Amino acid sequence: MSALLIIEQVLNGLQFGVMLFLMAAGLTLIFGVMGLINLAHGSLYMIGAFAAAAVAGATGSFILALGAALAAAAIAGALIEITVIRRLYGKAHLDQVLATFALILIFSEGTRWVFGSFPLFLDIPDYLSGPVTLPGGIQYPFYRLTLIAAGLLVGLGLWFLIERTRVGIQIRAGENDREMIAALGIDITRLYTLVFAIGAALAGLAGALVGAIQSVQVGMGEPVLILAFVVIVIGGIGSIKGAFIGALLVGLTDTLGGIFLPELFKLFMEPGAATQTGSALASMAIYILMSLVLIWRPTGLFGARA
């Protein structure tokens, strides 16, 4: 295996990780501020992808499609926050799990009701398609480089929002002391709706960006949701920094595990069996990583409290 191939695979792992970060950031933000486990986060990802596909199909513009994804997911997020989620803040985790599980059922089958059972079409715009040659002669899809850049940019923006703006101060205060911030005369209800909508919009953006190179279909959100949970648990729930590190760890483990584990087993097994065993172990790799992290640090890498 050449060094170039390894570098290319590392890039793939990074890109996967950055996309996971977009999902995980919203999830961890919502948990950190409101203490809510939101299983329906994957549905918001799906809504983003479907909105993008619908608008791209109607207008042909990818930029408009991204805008629609952000808007649709944010609106859907705000809507469920006001009608359902708001009633769950004081409740046990168990109730939150059940209620948001119910929302998954409603969104998945509702989407199928509206858009039908067949996958939708969403493509990369011409100006972003095709490979570029990187230093060293690696051919790498331009769109995937754009994804890495977009993800990092959003991460930076999020950091700025939280560390440098007034809303950010309120969010951080909300994480630490709910009663105090309400006592200071800040409308906590509106703040919560806002945070939820931001998280939802991030998920919708991820859905639209990823939808262009994957299949836009009902149920696309659930596998990503599980991965996003793995990410935030590894990173420590509520920590944006943890989500970022966790996402990269998961992205790299998953991608590199899929390549190197079968190769590793070929050293002492016959190739066919090695490929199968290696692939089986690779699909378990991130869960093994997560349990190891939790056994070592029961509240994740950067988690403050349980």
Next chain:
Amino acid sequence: MIPERLVNAILFAGLIAVPLCALVADEPFTITLVTRAVILAIAAVGLNIALGIGGLVSLGHAVFFGLGGYAMGVLAFHAQTYTPLNLGPLTIAGTKSMPLIWLAATAISAFVAWIIGLLSLRTSGVYFIMITLAFGQMFFYFAISWSTYGGEDGLSIYVRNGFPGLNTLIPIQFFGLSFIILSVVLFLNARLQASPFGLALNAARQVPARVETVGLNPMRLKLVAFVVSGAITGLAGALFADLNRFVSPTMFSWQLSGELIVLIIIGGVGRLFGPVIGACLFVTLEHWLGGLTDFWHVFLGLILLAIVLFARGGIMGLLTGKEGTHV
């Protein structure tokens, strides 16, 4: 409001009456449906020990359900192909005998629950939910790739396993067997809740620090509860596989773990008969709504939402006017 004991008695009587009526009316499928509800109830009663009394929200109980299923599948597979099962130094013959399969299913589930419990109980809250989910996913992906026993296709057992003196292929007889197991499990659960261990466990959920000061180890209490819970869910898995005469990796899926939790919440967390009500309602909804529209998941979702938002303490809480345990 109705006293809880009365609700329990009515439910218990209903579970006997419905299959008997179906037997008279010659509607064997209704018996199969009730059996399904009974078996799911056993699994949920098992989970309720960890979740309702011990406060351990496990999103990985499908591990034990699946292990029970595969214990049955693997043993019956070796019996029906007349091949011995090699376990390293140990070689055993397959079996089609239910009592032996149940023993194997409970033992393996208890053992795995002990390992998972030892590792997972270091964490708490959301982290506990997620680490149990992670173990579930590991087993799921392992089962999918394990081609010896069918991988994703699963394993078919053509004839239901046998129980001495019964013909288990007759729906009402298999129902009877499952119902007796449910009754035994419920009885054990009631005794457990009232025992010193149950009381200590209850306290360990609410104020672990106080339990510690009286010289008990809350970790150990929770571990025992988790092992008992896993073993019961494993037994249910073996029965479920026998009901379908089929086992597949979906028994390990996180959706199934989620469904078990859903059953408990619908019925009422920590209530003795909560999981039973939940399982009956869930199977009825699944069967009835599924017949009404292709998009029945939407309505199932709306009903679940209504239960969380408006019926505190689940159906049991609604009927008795008392909230259940807080987890």
Next chain:
Amino acid sequence: MKKLLMATAALALGATTALAETKIGMITTLSGGGAGLGIDVRDGFMLAIKQSGRDDIEVVIEDDQRKPDIAVQLADKMVQSERVDILTGIIWSNLAMAVIPSVTAQGKFYLSPNAGPSALAGQGCHQNYFNVAWQNDNLHEAAGAYAAEAGYKNSFILAPNYPAGQDALTGYKRMFGGELAGEVYTQLGQTDYAAEIAQIRASGADSVFFFLPGGMGISFLKQYADSGVELPVIGPAFSFDQGILQAVGDAALGVVNTSQWNKDIDNPTNNAFVETFQTEYGRLPSLYASQGFDTANLILSALDKAEVSDADAFRDALRAADFSSTRGAFKFGPNHHPIQTIYAREVIKEGDVYTNKIIGVALEDHADAYAADCKM
């Protein structure tokens, strides 16, 4: 309960009540991610029943949600409660394995409109089980044969790590005979193939074979087209079906895939089927719709000859396969799986619609590899 009572047509005409004499149970996937396939099989099947004009056939349709335990439960219901004579409809191999052995053991007939697991074609074959679509390996074998004929010497092959995926690669290798530049098992449900595409690029292969059904195939093709790797791709029809081609778009253009059916097979039955299907449902028929249509017509042809209650006569009538298939000539092998011609198709664009056109024959009158193991 969704009973599609064909007898209602007769009632509407003012005829006296016709009692349904034959009851067919269809268990198929109508909700969730894989619903498109089940809907196509159902629609194709019901079209044939409707065209037959018979009022003595009742079809009971239920949704298995793609869950094996639900499928088993529905099969119990069909047999115990609805008391059907014939079962059909299952899309996925794992569901088929869960249902078929037990219903055929109970003396019912099962006709598979889609899944054909190898276990049921060889030692596990049964006199009451008929497969009207293909044995699972068939289309992959045809892809291997096509690749060999096209002069490819060194293929990179990939499939998900589950039994049908392992069968696919085995099937391809059985007929290909060339070298393998790489053999990769991906995760079931995987959506990102960047790592595999990088391996393909580095492998020095001259062709790529993949079996990635449903959304997995859509993702792979889009990412492959964008990667700049120019190697020719071959696959079975499942990733180039009418239902999902529109979601793949330009990325699929020119790709060769193998199928036992296409809408441009020129025979009167097929021409009429393609036309009436479009009029009835407003979309082009798919492979799965054609399989559902053929399954129903096979049943109808057998019912013309014998009553279901006379199981031996009915079985002989099914085995004779005396009906006009959308695929042209149709006959069963000794294990009740089709012996049929498999074509190579190419993805083209007709106006705004992506579809397939036949470019040649991949395997002529092909039987599956397991028939010899079947002792009936």
